[in-house]
Amino acid sequence: xxxxxxxxxxxxxxxxxxxxxxxxxxxxxxxxxxxxxxxxxxxxxxxxxxxxxxxxxxxxxxxxxxxxxxxxxxxxxxxxxxxxxxxxxxxxxxxxxxxxxxxxxxxxxxxxxxxxxxxxxxxxxxxxxxxxxxxxxxxxxxxxxxxxxxxxxxxxxxxxxxxxxxxxxxxxxxxxxxxxxxxxxxxxxxxxxxxxxxxxxxxxxxxxxxxxxxxxxxxxxxxxxxxxxxxxxxxxxxxxxxxxxxxxxxxxxxxxxxx
Amino acid sequence: xxxxxxxxxxxxxxxxxxxxxxxxxxxxxxxxxxxxxxxxxxxxxxxxxxxxxxxxxxxxxxxxxxxxxxxxxxxxxxxxxxxxxxxxxxxxxxxxxxxxxxxxxxxxxxxxxxxxxxxxxxxxxxxxxxxxxxxxxxxxxxxxxxxxxxxxxxxxxxxxxxxxxxxxxxxxxxxxxxxxxxxxxxxxxxxxxxxxxxxxxxxxxxxxxxxxxxxxxxxxxxxxxxxxxxxxxxxxxxxxxxxxxxxxxxxxxxxxxxxxxxxxxxxxxxxxxxxxxxxxxxxxxxxxxxxxxxxxxxxxxxxxxxxxxxxxxxxxxxxxxxxxxxxxxxxxxxxxxxx
Ligand SMILES: [Zn+2]
Numbered sequence: 001x002x003x004x005x006x007x008x009x010x011x012x013x014x015x016x017x018x019x020x021x022x023x024x025x026x027x028x029x030x031x032x033x034x035x036x037x038x039x040x041x042x043x044x045x046x047x048x049x050x051x052x053x054x055x056x057x058x059x060x061x062x063x064x065x066x067x068x069x070x071x072x073x074x075x076x077x078x079x080x081x082x083x084x085x086x087x088x089x090x091x092x093x094x095x096x097x098x099x100x101x102x103x104x105x106x107x108x109x110x111x112x113x114x115x116x117x118x119x120x121x122x123x124x125x126x127x128x129x130x131x132x133x134x135x136x137x138x139x140x141x142x143x144x145x146x147x148x149x150x151x152x153x154x155x156x157x158x159x160x161x162x163x164x165x166x167x168x169x170x171x172x173x174x175x176x177x178x179x180x181x182x183x184x185x186x187x188x189x190x191x192x193x194x195x196x197x198x199x200x201x202x203x204x205x206x207x208x209x210x211x212x213x214x215x216x217x218x219x220x221x222x223x224x225x226x227x228x229x230x231x232x233x234x235x236x237x238x239x240x241x242x243x244x245x246x247x248x249x250x251x252x253x254x255x256x257x258x259x
Numbered sequence: 260x261x262x263x264x265x266x267x268x269x270x271x272x273x274x275x276x277x278x279x280x281x282x283x284x285x286x287x288x289x290x291x292x293x294x295x296x297x298x299x300x301x302x303x304x305x306x307x308x309x310x311x312x313x314x315x316x317x318x319x320x321x322x323x324x325x326x327x328x329x330x331x332x333x334x335x336x337x338x339x340x341x342x343x344x345x346x347x348x349x350x351x352x353x354x355x356x357x358x359x360x361x362x363x364x365x366x367x368x369x370x371x372x373x374x375x376x377x378x379x380x381x382x383x384x385x386x387x388x389x390x391x392x393x394x395x396x397x398x399x400x401x402x403x404x405x406x407x408x409x410x411x412x413x414x415x416x417x418x419x420x421x422x423x424x425x426x427x428x429x430x431x432x433x434x435x436x437x438x439x440x441x442x443x444x445x446x447x448x449x450x451x452x453x454x455x456x457x458x459x460x461x462x463x464x465x466x467x468x469x470x471x472x473x474x475x476x477x478x479x480x481x482x483x484x485x486x487x488x489x490x491x492x493x494x495x496x497x498x499x500x501x502x503x504x505x506x507x508x509x510x511x512x513x514x515x516x517x518x519x520x521x522x523x524x525x526x527x528x529x530x531x532x533x534x535x536x537x538x539x540x541x542x543x544x545x546x547x548x549x550x551x552x553x554x555x556x557x558x559x560x561x562x563x564x565x566x567x568x569x570x571x572x573x574x575x576x577x578x579x580x581x582x583x584x585x586x587x588x589x590x591x592x593x594x595x596x597x598x
Contacts, residue, residue: 114400114434116414116424128402138402140506145525147402147506151437166510172521173510182524187414187433189426189455196455198489198496199431201538202531210527213517222517225524242459243490 015062020084025154027109028125028137028163030100032084032091037061046086049132056080085162086132092167098174101167113141114148117185123148124168127160135160140168143180181227184210190242197241270316274370279440281395282411282423282449284386286370286377291317296380300372303418310365316373368418371448375416378453384460387453391464392473399427400434403504403529405469409434412454413446421446426454428466429499430529459490466495493535501531 014034021029036042037060047053056079058064068076091097104110105122112120123139126147137158138147150156172179188203189196195203217224268276275283290296291311301307311317377383390396391408398406407429414421414433423444424433436442463481465473472478485492505526508515515522532538 114437116433116435120435143525144528145506145508145523146529148400149402151400165512169508169510169515169521173519176520179521186528187426187431189431189458191452191455191459193451196459196490198491198538199455201489201540202431202497202500204540205532205538206527206530209530213524213527217517220518222522223520225520242455 016060016064016080017062017084020081025152025158028155028158029084029088030092030097030104032087033096034061036091036094036096037087042090043087046083049086050083051079052076053079053083056083060084082132082159085159088162089127089130089164089167092163093170095174098167098171102171102175102178105171110139111151113139113143114151115141115144115146117183117187118143121180124171125158125163126168127163127165130161130164130166132159132161137163142168142172142178143182179225182225184226192242195241197243200241270366271370274367279444282390282441282444283374284378284383284390286373287382288317290377290380290382291373296376297373300369303372304365304369306362306365307369309362310369315362315366316370371418371445374448375413375450375453378449379456384453384457387457388461391457392479397425397436399425399429399499400437401427401430401432401499403506404429404499407466407469407499408473410454410457411436411449413449413451416447416450416452418445418447423449427499428454428458428495429497431497431500432528458495462490462492462495464495467498488535488539496535496538497531500529502533504531505529 014031017031020026021031037057043057050056052075055064055066055076058066059076059080060083064076066072066076092101101124105124108120108122110123110125112122118141121141121143123141125137126140128135128138128147136156137150137160139150140147150158184207186203189199214224214226271285271288274280275285297311304310309315374383378387387410391410394408396409396411398404399409404427407427409425409427411423412426412433414424422442423436423446425436426433465479465481468478481492481495485494487493488496506529508523517523537543
């Protein structure tokens, strides 16, 4: 990748953006370059999306000098945050933006996957929509390829459109070496050591789907992504399974009363 | 530490009210007093007797110490006056502080191991169902589970191996509790059996209901003639998996192809057949092998254990469970060998 070590940022003092990204609750955002913000091309269409667009942009770029009352100031402040978020969604899919978010990903700034079998794999922020004010931000785990709700309510309130629906997928296209090895490791519910029949039947069905996919990909000579993918299945052991009682209510004996 | 009514708070209720102990049920004294329920724990917990009796879990007074008994009488008067805790405190002062901390941690270990058994008993699982209904165990962090309520579980029955996890009945997966205060709670205190046993014990909690619906008595339960499969109501088998509940990766609106190096590889984990009857293995097997003996279908033993046999020629047919050392495994294997 390119070398971004020599930044022009240090030449500026970006008061508003510094304040914004270091504010509590804004940990998911990276700092957008001055250069990017001042290139009008990058902001195409946002003037209709953001109230008091020019004042908001002035505030974000530290050239705001309007003398106004607190209420107006607060409105412009809100617009500036919205503008920053919308530009952020565009910025993080640029080469520089991706690199900044990659750094944060490596530090697990976005948290870690809550799924036990993902072993604390770092998450990436994502939106379920690119249109603002529709869906709050979610967190994507590249190991289980699923999405999770942020733990903190401050994060859960952030607009998902500030990250967009593509960034977390683009980053793995640009940095394929980052794609984590996939794992078949999973939880199987058990009672006194025995699998629960209904869950075990679903697990077997899912495993068959997975094996079909692996065969499909191998035929196409595409990397299946599973470490040590030799086609050997590993998740079958034991023939005895627990079953509930059809229709009726049952109390399974706590003493494991099986004969 | 004493409750507002002036009644001294028991060791158990003060343990359960500690921060991080929100998932614990209060084990009844009746359960603890039945020696049968404690079988085998003497050898697992240091200072077992002290932990159980002397001012700890059961708050039983020592019989061999006259002085303390007198103190206790005094204290009974005092507790009537609302000054409740002094009895235990004074007893504590009369011991070596180091001794006490050993006994206290033994008591916690012992309580946890009793708790693992208690929540699988009729009274215990009932108490846990009340906590479940009140949402004490939190919600699944998976977005597509839509805040499904979870259950605390252990991934091991042996203390010291892993911390408590949350099992989501809607996706059948396990998650790390969101708050770090649970990361010091031993998973063995909940154990491997409770989560699944809960679903078998309360099959009629409607797992598709959310929010205010679960608080309403009628909607929260499945009633009447819903179809069942493999021992569960069909609608309760991992309801938040399958079409509409699987994340589809997209770039600028276009689905990322499976053929791409970065394409989806894990969707199987969140899949569920669109026709749930596809999980009726016995029926499918019978259809594909019309000549097979009845013996090859699933058998229902004692109403709840199914002995599955694969088709003829399956090398795994006789494979034994090796992953657990529970005596139940032995008896079940024994049962199977008789078939
Ligand atoms: Zn994950």
